[in-house]
Amino acid sequence: QVQLQESGPGLVKSSQTLSLTCTVSRGSIRSGAYYWSWIRQHPGKGLEWIGYIYYSGTTYYNPSLESRLIISMDTSKNQFSLRLSSVTAADTAVYYCARRSDSWFDRWGRGTQVTVSS
Amino acid sequence: QSVLTQPPSVSGAPGQRVIISCTGSSSNLGAGYEVNWYQHLPGTAPKLLIYGNNKRPSGVPDRFSGSKSGASASLAITGLQAEDEADYYCQSHDTSVSWVFGGGTKLTVL
Numbered sequence: 001q002v003q004l005q006e007s008g009p010g011l012v013k014s015s016q017t018l019s020l021t022c023t024v025s026r027g028s029i030r031s032g033a034y035y036w037s038w039i040r041q042h043p044g045k046g047l048e049w050i051g052y053i054y055y056s057g058t059t060y061y062n063p064s065l066e067s068r069l070i071i072s073m074d075t076s077k078n079q080f081s082l083r084l085s086s087v088t089a090a091d092t093a094v095y096y097c098a099r100r101s102d103s104w105f106d107r108w109g110r111g112t113q114v115t116v117s118s
Numbered sequence: 119q120s121v122l123t124q125p126p127s128v129s130g131a132p133g134q135r136v137i138i139s140c141t142g143s144s145s146n147l148g149a150g151y152e153v154n155w156y157q158h159l160p161g162t163a164p165k166l167l168i169y170g171n172n173k174r175p176s177g178v179p180d181r182f183s184g185s186k187s188g189a190s191a192s193l194a195i196t197g198l199q200a201e202d203e204a205d206y207y208c209q210s211h212d213t214s215v216s217w218v219f220g221g222g223t224k225l226t227v228l
Contacts, residue, residue: 046221047207047219098164105209
């Protein structure tokens with residue numbers, strides 16, 4: 001079974017850039033069958049889709065985050081990454097990476113807590 | 119505020135049946151997009167429970183079932199077990215934001 005694991009700093013200062021990486025194991029991100037996604041959950045709130053990257057490098061972002069967001073991939077390491085710039089306290093959340101197949105997310109990481117401090 | 123609306127909490131005794139609702143709009147469920155459901159225990163990876171309105175991935179017990187009608191969907195859990203206590207989320211496609219989720223429903227097994 002494919003596994004996903006998020007990694008990155010748990011604390012980011014306000015106005016700086018949040019960077020996270022998702023490492024995929026037991027499966028290749030070069031598969032054309034899947035879209036590699038980021039999703040977050042604010043404290044006590046529901047889930048929010050952030051964006052995805054396809055094996056071709058095509059990306060698609062949540063319009064509310066698009067101006068601050070870059071999702072990239074490193075096929076040699078079987079990883080994809082998220083960079084969110086100019087963060088504020090509103091970006092404090094648990095960040096998940098997930099694999100999307102068709103219209104559903106069939107594999108998820110455990111999530112990583114990111115806190116934005118002032 | 120989430121695009122899809124779920125009740126914050128539901129509860130039931132072991133062996134009982136509970137239903138979790140998910141209400142959308144004309145830009146997501148009402149537009150004909152399918153609904154998917156996830157089970158999440160805090161600190162673990164969310165798990166796909168139902169996809170394509172009513173299909174179960176391999177390994178998901180048939181105690182879990184899904185349905186959709188118009189802009190509403192529901193997840194039914196029969197024969198409630200203690201291990202079912204978790205947060206449940208619905209999810210669908212939306213014409214404006216692509217992928218949207220519900221606010222989540224906390225299931226308590228009494």
